[in-house]
Amino acid sequence: MTTLPAYTVDVRRLEEFSARDLYAMLKMRVDVFVVEQKCPYPELDGNDPDCLHLRLLDGETLLACARLWRPTPDMHPRIGRVTVSPDHRGKRLGEALMREAISECEKAYPGEAIELSAQSHLEKFYGSFGFVPISEEYLEDDIPHVDMLRAVCGPASAP
Structure with a gap:
């Protein structure tokens, strides 16, 4: 077992990032979502x-990141841009990232389901x-996706 x-864990708004930290996060997202996934x-x-x-x-090294949307009248809080650095995959960081993202959403928006x-x-x-599917499969940027919802409940359980 790995x-x-x-x-x-670091959670902040965009304007609170240093230029270097913002660059590292955006670069990782582009490297994964645009380049790696073609x-x-x-x-x-x-x-x-x-x-x-x-x-x-891990110190100054970015291991993983996610974007957390606040709720709107048409949408529950939403987790997106979930990514783990290619250099740090296979270490269960995706699971850790999701546990932290769910926890942060529950703290920031108690009593809300998460999409x-x-x-x-x-x-x-x-x-x-x-999370359970709430839509049929659809194409987004030529990649099959499905919308999912996590009902209001207690803390996330470890997979």
Whole structure:
């Protein structure tokens, strides 16, 4: 069994990042979502200023990150841009990142269900955190996705 590396959790708004830390986070997202997944789409979509950004760090090294949307009248709080650094995969950081993201959403928006748009091949992974599909499969940027919802409940259980 792979041992989860030690990490610290950092949650902040976009304007609170240093230029260097912001660059590292955005670079990792582009490296994974655009380059690795061969998906040319506007990663810098204009939504980052309205979200909280969660990072898992080992000292100054960015291990993983996610974007946390606040609720709106049409949407529950939402977890997105979930990614683990390619250099740190296979260490259960995706699971740690999701536990932290769910915890942060529950702290910031108590009593709210949580949504996400999952790449379809990750439906079982997100399901292990209590997310259930709420849409049919659809294509987003030529990648199959499904919308998922986690009902209001206690803390996330470890998969």
